[in-house]
Amino acid sequence: MTTTPGDPAVSAGGTAQVQITERRPAHPDAAGLLRAFHREQVDRYGFADPIDLNSVEYAPPQGVFAVVYQDSTPIGCGGYRWFDRAARTAEIKRMYLTPAVRGRGVGRALLAWLEHHAIKAGAHRAILETGVRNTAALGLFTSTGYQPVDRYVEGRDPQINLAFARSLIHGAQPGQADLS
Numbered sequence: 809m810t811t812t813p814g815d816p817a818v819s820a821g822g823t824a825q826v827q828i829t830e831r832r833p834a835h836p837d838a839a840g841l842l843r844a845f846h847r848e849q850v851d852r853y854g855f856a857d858p859i860d861l862n863s864v865e866y867a868p869p870q871g872v873f874a875v876v877y878q879d880s881t882p883i884g885c886g887g888y889r890w891f892d893r894a895a896r897t898a899e900i901k902r903m904y905l906t907p908a909v910r911g912r913g914v915g916r917a918l919l920a921w922l923e924h925h926a927i928k929a930g931a932h933r934a935i936l937e938t939g940v941r942n943t944a945a946l947g948l949f950t951s952t953g954y955q956p957v958d959r960y961v962e963g964r965d966p967q968i969n970l971a972f973a974r975s976l977i978h979g980a981q982p983g984q985a986d987l988s
Contacts (some may be wrong), residue, residue, distance in 0.1 A: 828915055828921045831875045833861035837882035845885075845904035853968060855955050861902065865889040870926050871898070874919050876905070883909045886918050888926045891960075898931035899978075900930055903945070915948045923964070927976050935960060935973045936966050946970070 831838045842859040850855030866873035871889030875882050888902035900922055906916050923934060936954065938945040954972035961969070 823829060825878070826917060827877045828874050828918060829877060830872055831871050831885075832863050832865055834863060835875070837877075838873060838885050838928070841875065841882055841885040841904055841906075842852065843904060844906065846864075847902075849939070853939060854896060859902075861887070866901075872922070872929075873902075876914060878909065878914075884914055884918055885954070887920055888922045888931075888934070890931075896930055896932040898926040898929070898934050900926075900934055900936040905935075910944055915944070916952065919948065919952060923976055932975065932977050933973060934970065934976055937961065937964070937969050937971050939968055940970055 833839065833842065842861070846859045848858050849923075856985060861873070863873075865871055866887045866889055871887055873887035874885065876884035884903075885903040888898045889901060889903050890899045891899035900919070901923075903915065903918060905918070926934060935957070936949065936952075939947060940946075949972050952974070954974045957973045959969065959970050959971045961971075962970075
């Protein structure tokens, strides 16, 4: 599955044309980006979660993993998987952009694409985690309506990991997340 003119991520902030393509986490482009994400996390925090992702969790109908391309060059990745299907909650995972494309709307486009596909799969709510030192991610998530929530992953250090949620129900506006 790739972007089409109706997808929310064909133009990133009106500045850069990007293509978002569904990929398995083990695809060479995805794997390279996940390794870069891991290195950056280790540099930032001194440790990082393993980058091995269960491909089944990131393949329909369980979820989706995607790679962002600009001029055929992989520049970002991310995915969603079901966190609680009964509660219609999807979890956004492993969003990463190469440093050169940050701040240009590509992250916003990727997040919109992931949310769009989660909604099509039946999600009403999205949750995610990010680190306290990742100011770019914190800015992106809060500016798109994600609100802080209690941690949902056992054993996470609240001094390092922050959890957020946002309603994906049609009509929800950024900043009006349904956190119930």
